[in-house]
Amino acid sequence: MNGSPLPLRATAPGGVDAATQAAAARRLAAHRRARLRATLLVILSQIALLAAFLALWEYMTAFDKQAAFMFGSPSAIAGFLMTMARDGSLWRDTYVTGVETLLGFLVGNVIGTLIGLSLWYSRFVSRVIEPFVIALGSIPIIALAPIIIIWFGTGLTSKIAMSTLSVVIVALVTSYKGAVGVDEDQINLMRTLGASKFQIFRKLVVPASLADIFAGFKLTVGFALIGAIVGEFMSSSEGLGHAIFKAGSLYIIPKVFAALVATIALALVLTFIVGKVEKLLMPWRRLG
Amino acid sequence: MSAVVSPALAARAGAPAAAGAPPLVVAHVAKSFDADGRVVPVIGDLSLTLNEGEIVAIVGPSGCGKTTLLNTLCGLIAPDAGRIGWFGKEMSGQPAGVGYMLQKDLLLPWRTALRNVMLGLEIRGVGLSEAEERAHVMLDQLGLHGFADHYPTTLSGGMRQRVALARTLVNEPDVLLLDEPFAALDFQTKLLIESDTARLVRESRRSVLLITHDIEEAVSVADRVIVLTKRPTRVKAVYDIALGTERTDMIAARESAGFVDYVRRIWADLDVTRQ
Secondary structure (H helix, E strand, O other): OOOOOOOOOOOOOOOOOHHHHHHHHHHHHHHHHHHHHHHHHHHHHHHHHHHHHHHHHHHHHHOOHHHHHHHOOHHHHHHHHHHHHHHOHHHHHHHHHHHHHHHHHHHHHHHHHHHHHHHHHOHHHHHHHHHHHHHHHOOOHHHHHHHHHHHHOOOHHHHHHHHHHHHHHHHHHHHHHHHHOOOHHHHHHHHHOOOOHHHHHHHHHHHHHHHHHHHHHHHHHHHHHHHHHHHHHHOOOOOHHHHHHHHHHOOOHHHHHHHHHHHHHHHHHHHHHHHHHHHHHOHHHHOO | OOOOOOHHHHHOOOOOOOOOOOOEEEEEEEEEEEEOOEEEEEEEEEEEEEOOOOEEEEEOOOOOOHHHHHHHHOOOOOOOEEEEEEOOEEOOOOOOOEEEEEOOOOOOOOOOHHHHHOHHHHHOOOOHHHHHHHHHHHHHHOOOOOOOOOOHHHOOHHHHHHHHHHHHHOOOOOEEEEEOOOOOOOHHHHHHHHHHHHHHHHHOOOEEEEEEOOHHHHHHHOOEEEEEOOOOEEEEEEEEOOOOOOOOOHHHHHHOOOHHHHHHHHHHHHOHHHO
């Protein structure tokens, strides 16, 4: 081809002329700004909603002694949080419950995930134990609390046991579902490449199940916390569950809410950490 | 038969295989499936031979059991009757020296392109640095230089299929079984990757069994096209394709004189309108 019928414009070395490139960059920047604005609007709306709720709560309890007693008030809750922070009980209780939750979360997930994944190895074994897993999974953990206290005492161990029990079945089921959900064609491909069953397990099944395993992790953060708090309700001398239980028994409602705020904060921090670890371990999921 | 014996073939343990035995002989294979108590015959009576360095395409009406045939050849399912011989040896379990590629690229999303290509070498215990080296060479040959560290999610469909091809070829298989590997690609990408595949396998005299429903692809790539009937599948016709052009250039193949005629005759054989 020699000579285009269209008037040719001077082109940059990359093959695209400078004006087009600048326009594209401008469009991209405008698009980014619009997206940032949308995100900012969402955050501002969330803050406004929370502020309105707290203001209404404060207003409704400000002139009504009985309502203030029954529901506490944001200012009273803030006051208790300050006091608890100053006397150190806030940190101590959060720390204790945090350790119980974290250990229960880890032990429960390690045991549950190991069993769930290894069940992939034998369809026979998994079919045999399926009804037992379902039966165990349907027990409300709180019903086990009295026995757990008897078996493991009133200290840290019983709380970790409660937390572990709340987690283990969920972890087992999600990881097993991940393992058996691996694409059959992918397994066949591994077989045609000459992979042994263990190689298929290590190089395909385990990494392919990571997404489900992490979905389980996110779910079980909350369950681990519930287990720890329930354990503390039954019998304990410290922890956020203990603080909630004690303040509730004494009708100090704002203090109950103050401990609840700390519990929510703990849950958020743990969930955040799980999300970070997930991104770290599965870098390919950030792309595409 | 020529004296060309690939290193992988020569090195295969316990296979002094009758020199010159064709890589694949299928004799009177039949396979039925059980569907809710009803026996559904999928493969009726199928025989075919794949010679060394030959590209054979299999075309057939949709749902004629092409994939069942392929899974049988791979040893993933057992035939009800008939014999399958790889290099003159009766088949038992997974055949060695056979590579396999599907329409789905089946790349592992947690592995980079390079590490995906290394998969088969890793499984066979090839040392890490040698495996890396060979995978790099393979990627370069398929025009993927500079994409070794990309995760599959960041690659286009054509590039992903090239990585899948590299993963198959890096193991130096004597025979490639391809099941509609290019069906999901756009036309230009398909022609390019078909040409690259033909070039690479013809250079190294590998044998290819290509299962496809794309008649033009079959005629332009293959030395021989086998047309199957609908279920229960039998061989309906066999065409030796002589196009008189360089057989690694898909454009030239499609422009050659005989091309359209073959396509028309195979199309008539498939009897699509009367289904």
